[in-house]
Amino acid sequence: MISVKQIACGVAALWLLAGGARAQEDFPFGTEMTLEALPQAGSKRIPNIEIGDHGEVVLELWCKGGKGQFSVAGNTVIFLPGQIQDRSCPPAKAQADDELVAALGSVETWKRQGDVLTLIGPKPLRFRTTGN
Template sequence: MRSGSIATCAAFAAALMAAWPGLSSAQPADEFPFELEMTLEAPAKPGSKRIPSIEIGEKGEARLELWCKSGAGQFSVAGNTVVFVPGALEDRGCPPDRAQADDALVAALTAATGWTRQGDYVTFSGGQTLRFRLNTN
């Protein structure tokens, strides 16, 4: 391929990415899932269909929807190191078992020190391993 053809192909690819907004902002599969929502790989609790999910904003701000409680927090990421700082949780009159499970999940996220991503799965590691599936639909 001649150098003029390579430049033409590169210009075409750049124009194509600019023309399709979702295409240029796609995250590589090894980046932290900023601006995405993910669901914990766990079964629902008896008497409930809810499974915890986290929506992470552009700057690491997080919205948590747990088995019963909801709240906010903040993720800070440097390489494969992660720090999660929880905010206040809203107690929705939870049964004791779900409230305890929510508190334990937040404690496990707070104890996490590392993260990895493989495709649509994000794993937090530290005291306990937590695996989340990215909601890609």
């Protein structure tokens, strides 16, 4: 005979599994997103990321650009930067780009609320879905 406690534990386990699967589905694969930041002096450019259906990323930073890869499992995320193009950037923009790539590389978890993706690590990063 199955007890009420066993049924409750089973329901709780199914609820947690469903929540984990839903969180993974909510990661914005196939989306272009813009960093919530102000443009640097003398520029209107704001970094953005284009996340492919399999986690591949195209980065357009303050000046530099490149590629990377997101790996997502539940609410855990890992970003692996690929080759970053230098593009003869001014020192301040190059430093800001390097810091942003380092911050992406140190994210550990993520959450999404509507069109905002927050990548959580030592320096949280907020990206907003780019509208057409």
